[in-house]
Amino acid sequence: MSARVSETTRAGLRGHPGRIALVLTGAGAVGLLISLPLGAVFYYALREGWAAYFGYLLAPDTRHAIGLSLLAAGVALPVNTVFGLCAAWALAKFTFPGRRLLISLIELPLSISPIIIGVGYLFVFGLQGVLGPWLDDHGISMAFNVTSVVIVTTIVTSPYVFRELLPLMLAQGTQEEQAAVSLGAGAWKTFFRVTLPNVKWALFYGLTLSFARSLGEFGSVAVVSGAVRGETNTLTLQIDLLYHDQVQTAAFAVASVLTSFALVTLLIKTWVERRESVDSP
Amino acid sequence: MKRFPLLLSILGLAATVASAQTEILNASYDISRELFAEVNAAFIPAYKASGGGELTIKQSHGGSSRQARAILEGLKADVVTFNQVNDVQLLADNKFVAKDWAARFPHGSSPYFSVHSILVRKGNPKGIKDWADLAKAGVTIVQVNPKTGGNGRYAVLAYYAAGLQAFNNDAAQARALTKKILANVVVFESGGRTATSTFTEREIGDVLVTFEAETLALASAPGSAYQVITPSVSVLAEFPVAVVEKVAAKRGTAAVAKAYLDFLYTPQGQEIVAKNHYRPRDAGVAARYAAKLTPVKTVEVDAFFGGWEKVTKQFFDNGALVDTLLKEVAAERIN
Structure with a gap:
């Protein structure tokens, strides 16, 4: 019924000047605001030819920056998976006082600016901070090194998996788990055979978002990294650095790597969304 | 809590890398990358030739006030090469740098200058x-x-x-x-x-x-x-340098840090400085670059x-x- 209505509406609007104007505006906005800058990244990256392009990418500092970003993502993703699953499971399957507050707290990194997370981190772990001096006395350094970059990236990306899982788990309710338990399944078996398979696509989707975000993170990492070349520079910091060094082609070359990662993530995300809609009726 | 095993393994890895050879970190201002890339490439073999052993020099670049702030918060820089006297003074006031830092090296601890x-x-x-x-x-x-x-x-x-x-x-x-x-x-x-x-x-x-x-x-x-x-x-705009004593003492790099900054005053170091369009203190080098760095009355x-x-x-x-x-x-x- 509704399909037929929309068909007729669509037919009526075909060729309508308003429709054409809307489509043109939409396409223009996408072209101007997204495709053009995206295209520019690759255009400028390859301005000096392929040899120069790969030369920039294979420079030791740049290779290291790619490695560090992947390391940060590599730590953040499993941590986010475990954390997101535990938190979403506990908050979806049980009710207890303070539940809403806890949800807001977990989602806090989404709503506050990353730079505040960075500065807050220094407030705790910096040498002028709360724990920093004590840690320093014991020979542990938690600021301006790889550790701080990895932890801050993990904090910033921590809500993504949780956020994808929670609404789904809430919607699914606890009937299937109750059925499993009543049929004699233990807690772990229930989790791995019932709960986890039910949310696998949402989990995967959350992970792709986490991955994209951890590679793209700039503000918080800029605060805690110390920008040591070949040591604590992530991909985004390396782009910023090269850009300000006036080696702009190199900056664009590195940016094209980040863009490519993002595009691949986007493809995976689209594919997952399709799987998700196929799996859940 | 679950983050800790990962953390410790990363810390452990960093420790093994650091102990393999001497490493110093030079925290510098934002537009000195090319200058110090050249200085480091010249100093590392010179240091080795003088019996100093293997050396790695890491660079961090940023606005010098920001760099000073980062060092106060725990950035482990052994030397600073800044473009603002105030920023070194801030480190001295916080006991990261010697109180008399300006007297530790010639020309007010400014191995080169610009106008x-x-x-x-x-x-x-x-x-x-x-x-x-x-x-x-x-x-x-x-x-x-x-x-x-x-x-x-x-x-x-x-x-x-x-x-x-x-x-x-x-x-x-x-x-x-x-x-x-x-x-x-x-x-x-x-x-x-x-x-x-x-x-x-x-x-x-x-x-x-x-x-x-x-x-x-x-x-x-x-x-x-x-x-x-x-x-x-x-x-005359000064480009002050100093050893970050607090960090260098802990890492045992005070001697190499001083040697590194001393190198900036050698004819070889001054030559690199002049090539990168800064004005050297060494009269001989200055004379050779007089066509480019034309003499100017400075106050x-x-x-x-x-x-x-x-x-x-x-x-x-x-x-x-x-x-x-x-x-x-x-x-x-x-x-």
Whole structure:
């Protein structure tokens, strides 16, 4: 019924000047605001030819920056998976006082600016901070090194998996788990055979978002990294650095790597969304 | 809690890497990457040849105030090579750097210096020869905001010094010249590099006033569309260096850190400095680069203006000379 209505509406609007104007505006906005800058990244990256392009990418500092970003993502993703699953499971399957507050707290990194997370981190772990001096006395350094970059990236990306899982788990309710338990399944078996398979696509989707975000993170990492070349520079910091060094082609070359990662993530995300809609009726 | 095993393994890895050989970190200002890439490439073999062993030098670059802040918060830099005396002083006040740091190395611990010069578009269409020409009607200037950046402060002091020199130390005349020049500034940029981009990429202004290290680099690039005008008088800008004693003592790098900074004063180090458009302290090297780094009369902030504290009060604080002059300029424009 509704399909037929929309068909007729669509037919009526075909060729309508308003429709054409809307489509043109939409396409223009996408072209101007997204495709053009995206295209520019690759255009400028390859301005000096392929040899120069790969030369920039294979420079030791740049290779290291790619490695560090992947390391940060590599730590953040499993941590986010475990954390997101535990938190979403506990908050979806049980009710207890303070539940809403806890949800807001977990989602806090989404709503506050990353730079505040960075500065807050220094407030705790910096040498002028709360724990920093004590840690320093014991020979542990938690600021301006790889550790701080990895932890801050993990904090910033921590809500993504949780956020994808929670609404789904809430919607699914606890009937299937109750059925499993009543049929004699233990807690772990229930989790791995019932709960986890039910949310696998949402989990995967959350992970792709986490991955994209951890590679793209700039503000918080800029605060805690110390920008040591070949040591604590992530991909985004390396782009910023090269850009300000006036080696702009190199900056664009590195940016094209980040863009490519993002595009691949986007493809995976689209594919997952399709799987998700196929799996859940 | 679950984050800790991962953390510890990362820490452990970092520790093994660090113990394999000597490593120092040089925290520097944001536009010194090429300079120190060359310095490091020369120092590492020299250090090894003198029996020092394998050495790795890491670089961190950023605005020098930001770098100082990071060191206070725990960035493990063994040496600092800054472009602001205040920022080293901040580290000294917090006991990261020796109290008498300025006396630890020659020339006030500033192994090289720069002056402010004038960059014009090729052919010098406005016929600029010295600071006084910047006061002419119709000349447009790009410089750094003296309220927010050291670069801009040196520019204003240079205008004022030029006024004093031209008019026999008449402060009223120097003030008038400074005002006329400031009236011609079309963009006050936040930092040195953004000022450069405004002049070169947005093509705003007839004149860019910034460090000579920057103007010479722009003018000597292949196919450059600019040329440098070296003024008759300018203010000497120091580039102070210091060993971060607190970090170096803990890491056992005090000796190599000192050797590294000493190297900047050697003829080889001074040669690299001059090649990168900074002015060397070594007279022999300076003489060899005189064609590029043309001799200029310099005045020092301490000796000539009575130090930064006094200068800040007189020129740059809220309501001080720069504010007054800009207010007057704005008022005259309306009338």
